[in-house]
Amino acid sequence: MxxxxxxxxxxxxxxxxxxxxxxxxxxxxxxxxxxxxxxxxxxxxxxxxxVEDPSAAFAAPGVTFHKADVTAVAPACESAEASAQGGEDGQRCGAVRATVLSGSREGERISIQVPPEVSSSGLRAGDRIEVMQLPDSGAEPTGTEQQFSFFSVDRNAPVGWLALAFVLAVAAVxxxxxxxxxxxxxxxxxxxxxxxxxxxxxxxxxxxxxxxxxxxxxxxxxxxxxxxxxxxxxxxxxxxxxxxxxxxxxxxxxxxxxxxxxxxxxxxxxxxxxxxxxxxxxxxxxxxxxxxxxxxxxxxxxxxxxxxxxxxxxxxxxxxxxxxxxxxxxxxxxxxxxxxxxxxxxxxxxxxxxxxxxxxxxxxxxxxxxxxxxxxxxxxxxxxxxxxxxxxxxxxxxxxxxxxxxxxxxxxxxxxx
Structure with missing residues (x-):
C-alpha cells in the first residue's frame, strides 16, 4: 500500500x-x-x-488432518429439512464426495457434509479439501461421515500462483x-x-x-x-x-x-x-x-x-x-x-x-x-x-x-x- x-x-x-x-x-x-x-x-x-492444554488449542486430542481430492459436489441445501433427505443417487444435498490422500484411510472414498456457503462458492470436482479424521473408538465403523468432517478448502495452489504473479509483476516493473x-x-x-x-x-x-x-x-x-x-x-x-x-x-x-x-x-x-x-x-x-x-x-x-x-x-x-x-x-x-x-x-x-x-x-x-x-x-x-x-x-x-x-x-x- x-x-x-x-x-x-x-x-x-x-x-x-x-x-x-x-x-x-x-x-x-x-x-x-x-x-x-x-x-x-x-x-x-x-x-x-x-498455553493451556496446547493439544486442545486447535482440535480435540487424537484428531488428524488429511488432504482429499473432490470427486463430486452436490448442490447446497435449501433448508435444514433438505439436508436430511437423500437425492435420487443417494447423495444428500450439501455433500461432497472425495478421495482421502493420506493417513490410515488413504485411498478411501468418503462423503461429508459441507456448509452451504462452501457448496455455493464454486467448489467442484478436481479441487482439494482438508478433512479432519476422528480417532478410532474401537467400535465397528458406522460410515465415513462419523469419522471424517470438513475443515477447509485447500487454497495453497491458487494463493501460491497469485503470490508468484505479484513477485513477477514487481520484479518486471x-x-x-x-x-x-x-x-x-x-x-x-x-x-x-x-x-x-x-x-x-x-x-x-x-x-x-x-x-x-x-x-x-x-x-x-x-x-x-x-x-x-x-x-x-x-x-x-x-x-x-x-x-x-x-x-x-x-x-x-x-x-x-x-x-x-x-x-x-x-x-x-x-x-x-x-x-x-x-x-x-x-x-x-x-x-x-x-x-x-x-x-x-x-x-x-x-x-x-x-x-x-x-x-x-x-x-x-x-x-x-x-x-x-x-x-x-x-x-x-x-x-x-x-x-x-x-x-x-x-x-x-x-x-x-x-x-x-x-x-x-x-x-x-x-x-x-x-x-x-x-x-x-x-x-x-x-x-x-x-x-x-x-x-x-x-x-x-x-x-x-x-x-x-x-x-x-x-x-x-x-x-x-
Whole structure:
C-alpha cells in the first residue's frame, strides 16, 4: 500500500549535507539502533508460550488432518429439512464426495457434509479439501461421515500462483528496487513470525514488542529498498519518531476508550488458551504495526522532496524549503488518509454490514467493541502518519546544506541562512 514518488538516489547525489547535522543524525540513529538490538535480545521469545492444554488449542486430542481430492459436489441445501433427505443417487444435498490422500484411510472414498456457503462458492470436482479424521473408538465403523468432517478448502495452489504473479509483476516493473523491497518484506515477515508473535504469546509487553519489532523492520526495509544515504537516514529518523507518536496515541486512546482488545470470536478463543496474553497490549501492537507501510511511504517521500527542492533551488532558505516540501506533504497526506480509512473499512466490511442491519443510531454503533477498535486503530495510526510528515520534513530541511546565492550561470555561493 504505497504510492511514493521517490527518485533514484543517484539523481540526488549532488545535494550537500551539513557535517554537524550528518553526525547528529547518524549518532541518533546509532543509539536507536543499539536500543533496538538490545530490545530484541531482552524480549526474544524462549519458545515456551503459556498455553493451556496446547493439544486442545486447535482440535480435540487424537484428531488428524488429511488432504482429499473432490470427486463430486452436490448442490447446497435449501433448508435444514433438505439436508436430511437423500437425492435420487443417494447423495444428500450439501455433500461432497472425495478421495482421502493420506493417513490410515488413504485411498478411501468418503462423503461429508459441507456448509452451504462452501457448496455455493464454486467448489467442484478436481479441487482439494482438508478433512479432519476422528480417532478410532474401537467400535465397528458406522460410515465415513462419523469419522471424517470438513475443515477447509485447500487454497495453497491458487494463493501460491497469485503470490508468484505479484513477485513477477514487481520484479518486471520495479526491477532491482522492487526485488530489494520484496526481500525487505520477507525480513518484516520473519520479525513478525519469529519475534513479535511468540513474544506476545509469552506475555511480553505489547507496546515494547511493537516498538522494538517495528524499529528493526524499518532499519532493514528502508536501507535495503532505498540505499545507504543521509536522505534515507533522515526518512528513517522521521519514521522512528512517527512510530513513537503512534505508540503514544495508541496507548492513550485504548486506555481512554476502555477497549479490552477482545472484539470477536477469535479473540475470545485465544483468551481461552493463552493465559498470559495482554489483549490491550496486543491491540496497541496492532495499531503500531498496521501503520508501518504507509508511514514508510510518506517519510521517504518527504525526505526525497526536500532533497529534490534543494537540488533545483539551492537559494531557498530553510523555512521556505520546509514550506514548499510541506505542500507536497499535504497532498500526500490527503491521498494517504483515504488509503488508510478505506483499507480498514474494507477489512471490517462484514462487521459494518451486520451492524447496519441492527438499525441502531450511528453513534451507538461507534461504542461497540468491534467498531470502536477499528476506529481507534485507524485514527491512532492516522495521527502518527500525519505528524510524521512535518517531523521528517523538518529533519531533512535541517540536514541538507544551507541556502546558496546564484552568482552566475550554474554557479552558486553560500549565504547565511
Amino acid at each position: 504505497s504510492h511514493s514518488h521517490v527518485h533514484d538516489p543517484a539523481d540526488l547525489a549532488e545535494v550537500a549535507v551539513r557535517p554537524a547535522a550528518r553526525v547528529a543524525l547518524l549518532v541518533s540513529l546509532a543509539v536507536a539502533g543499539l536500543a533496538t538490538v538490545l530490545g530484541l535480545v531482552l524480549l526474544w521469545p524462549s519458545g515456551d508460550p503459556q 520495479a526491477r532491482l528496487r522492487g526485488v530489494l523491497a520484496l526481500v525487505g518484506l520477507g525480513f518484516g515477515a520473519f520479525v513478525l513470525v519469529r519475534f513479535m508473535l511468540p513474544a506476545l504469546l509469552e506475555g511480553s509487553d505489547g507496546l515494547l514488542v511493537a516498538v522494538v519489532g517495528s524499529s528493526a523492520i524499518m532499519y532493514v526495509v528502508l536501507y535495503l529498498a532505498h540505499g545507504l544515504s543521509i536522505r534515507t537516514s533522515a526518512a528513517l529518523a522521521g519514521t522512528l519518531l512517527g512510530v513513537a507518536v503512534t505508540a503514544l496515541i495508541g496507548v492513550l486512546a485504548i486506555d481512554r476508550t476502555r477497549l479490552s482488545g477482545v472484539s470477536d470470536e477469535t479473540g475470545s478463543l485465544l483468551s481461552t488458551f493463552v493465559t498470559d496474553l495482554d489483549f490491550q497490549g496486543l491491540l496497541t501492537c496492532a495499531v503500531i504495526v498496521a501503520g508501518l507501510g504507509v508511514l514508510n511511504d510518506v517519510t521517504i517521500t518527504q525526505a526525497s522532496s526536500v532533497w529534490e527542492l534543494r537540488g533545483v533551488a539551492p537559494e531557498l532558505g530553510r523555512a521556505e524549503l520546509f514550506s514548499r516540501a510541506m505542500r507536497i506533504g499535504r497532498d500526500h497526506i490527503a491521498s494517504t488518509i483515504y488509503t488508510v480509512v478505506f483499507a480498514y473499512s474494507g477489512a471490517a466490511l462484514s462487521v459494518l454490514l451486520l451492524l447496519y442491519f441492527y438499525e441502531r443510531p450511528a453513534l451507538s454503533l461507534v461504542s461497540t467493541e468491534e467498531i470502536a477498535e477499528e476506529i481507534v486503530r485507524t485514527l491512532a495510526s492516522g495521527i502518527g502518519l500525519v505528524l510524521a510528515v512535518p517531523i521528517t520534513t523538518a529533519i531533512a530541511a535541517l540536514t541538507v546544506e544551507g541556502p546558496r546565492v546564484r552568482v552566475g550561470a550554474g554557479a552558486t555561493s553560500h549565504r547565511a541562512g
